[in-house]
Amino acid sequence: MPADLDSEADFTDESNEESEDSEIAPQTTSLKRKKSTTEQFEDEEDNELSPPPCQKPKGGSKKILLDASDSEDNDPKVAEPASKPKRKAKVLAKQAEIDEANMRDKMKKLDKLQKEVTRYKSNRKKSNGKENLPPGQHSNVESEEETVPPGQKISSSIQISSTATTPLTSHARAPLKRVGAAAAHMPSSLPKISSNAFRSLPAPPPGAGNTDEMSTPSDMQVSSDLSSAVSSPCVTHIQTTLAQCEASGTATAESSPLAALPATVADMLRQGAQATPRKPKAADYTDVVHALIIRAAAKYKSLVATKGAFPDTATRNKWARLSWKNAGLAADESYPLLDSINLLLRNRGSQIRGHVITNIRPLLISHLGFNRSSAESIIAANIALVKALKTNTAFHYKDLLTLTGFCQGKVISEALNAVWFDEKKAHGIVFKSLFNPIPLETLALIMTVIDFALDEWSTGSRIKAVLWEKEVVDRHWIFRKDLEEWNKLNEKVVLGLRKKLYLRAS
Numbered sequence: 001m002p003a004d005l006d007s008e009a010d011f012t013d014e015s016n017e018e019s020e021d022s023e024i025a026p027q028t029t030s031l032k033r034k035k036s037t038t039e040q041f042e043d044e045e046d047n048e049l050s051p052p053p054c055q056k057p058k059g060g061s062k063k064i065l066l067d068a069s070d071s072e073d074n075d076p077k078v079a080e081p082a083s084k085p086k087r088k089a090k091v092l093a094k095q096a097e098i099d100e101a102n103m104r105d106k107m108k109k110l111d112k113l114q115k116e117v118t119r120y121k122s123n124r125k126k127s128n129g130k131e132n133l134p135p136g137q138h139s140n141v142e143s144e145e146e147t148v149p150p151g152q153k154i155s156s157s158i159q160i161s162s163t164a165t166t167p168l169t170s171h172a173r174a175p176l177k178r179v180g181a182a183a184a185h186m187p188s189s190l191p192k193i194s195s196n197a198f199r200s201l202p203a204p205p206p207g208a209g210n211t212d213e214m215s216t217p218s219d220m221q222v223s224s225d226l227s228s229a230v231s232s233p234c235v236t237h238i239q240t241t242l243a244q245c246e247a248s249g250t251a252t253a254e255s256s257p258l259a260a261l262p263a264t265v266a267d268m269l270r271q272g273a274q275a276t277p278r279k280p281k282a283a284d285y286t287d288v289v290h291a292l293i294i295r296a297a298a299k300y301k302s303l304v305a306t307k308g309a310f311p312d313t314a315t316r317n318k319w320a321r322l323s324w325k326n327a328g329l330a331a332d333e334s335y336p337l338l339d340s341i342n343l344l345l346r347n348r349g350s351q352i353r354g355h356v357i358t359n360i361r362p363l364l365i366s367h368l369g370f371n372r373s374s375a376e377s378i379i380a381a382n383i384a385l386v387k388a389l390k391t392n393t394a395f396h397y398k399d400l401l402t403l404t405g406f407c408q409g410k411v412i413s414e415a416l417n418a419v420w421f422d423e424k425k426a427h428g429i430v431f432k433s434l435f436n437p438i439p440l441e442t443l444a445l446i447m448t449v450i451d452f453a454l455d456e457w458s459t460g461s462r463i464k465a466v467l468w469e470k471e472v473v474d475r476h477w478i479f480r481k482d483l484e485e486w487n488k489l490n491e492k493v494v495l496g497l498r499k500k501l502y503l504r505a506s
Helices: 003-049 068-074 084-131 223-230 238-248 287-306 313-331 339-346 348-367 376-396 410-420 440-455 469-489 491-505
Strands: none
Touching (some): 287 313, 287 339, 287 348, 348 410, 348 440, 376 410, 376 440, 410 440, 410 491, 469 491
């Protein structure tokens, strides 16, 4: 292509570009104008809608905060809403205040109800008390004077004198009667006496008509001491006094010494009791007689334990009379010994023997080494132990292997303590003169019962048996004979050992 054409083409292109630029420029300018106009309009609109700027107070630098409602209505961006945890905490706090207020209201209502219940109970008691009063005394109990209307004067036609013309008499009222729960707690005419009231009383001295328990059997006869019992200041024998009154025939009900004593057997029985002569009970009698029976029974059982574990019928009757007399002297009471009470006391001999076996059975496990296990090896060991302890009566020796220390085994002293010295009111403490020093009869009873308890383990396991008198009386006399022979060897040494046993047991 020639140069002219090239230059012409270039010129044409430049002119076209300039024309296009000239056309675009006005459009751009107009767009800029429109944009600036729009921005100016928006700025003016924002200025009109936006609140005036906050001014600082003159006295300080604190800012004035807009109210939450105004900030939300005018500009949501100024005061943002509270977060969910804060809102929840406010709700919980409000609910807690409501609950606390409700609780206070309920407590007030409860207190009010309690006061009303208390007032109702007091009014009911007052009304019940007024119902029991005689007619005419319900209106005013505290004062019997008539009320005078206001403004009216009291007049009387009787001239008032300084001296009384008629004797003053108290107004007779009917006695108040207790009902309901109050009647159940009304005091009786006589105070109730415990059945153990006389149990721990010390034994009366021999000079008061008491018979010495340590004396010979002939001295223990009660019938020979009736004359001295009558002259005793503590008690009057009812049978002798009755015989004297019948012989004289001049004694009246008021002058007779029997006026203060029970006239009939019914007076000794408790009200409503159905006494059976063959099976008497101490609880069938009045409180005083019941307490005397308990005291006499303790005395009787102590005689059985120290004088003869298996007495005959005559000795039992003798000891029953002696025990009843001793109880009356100790308590300063006098009641006749009925046949039913005599039978009741004589039956206590078997009780003391049962009490001994009950307290000795556990000692065989704790002191002699028996085991209740059902294993074959343990059963075989128990059988061998029974055989070793019963051979030569080794169980009562201090040394089971060398058989030394006759009747000084640990099980002997522990049995004495468990049976007769286990409490302050025990027989060995109340009737000290019977148990100090420990009698040979008491040691024989313990040895007899231990030997019987060993037989219960003869199969390797303890099989409980009943202690019948006919089954153990023969072995008891054997042990008693052995003890008497031991005592004859050196009575002074044996006496010291018996005193030592008493001190160790008590």
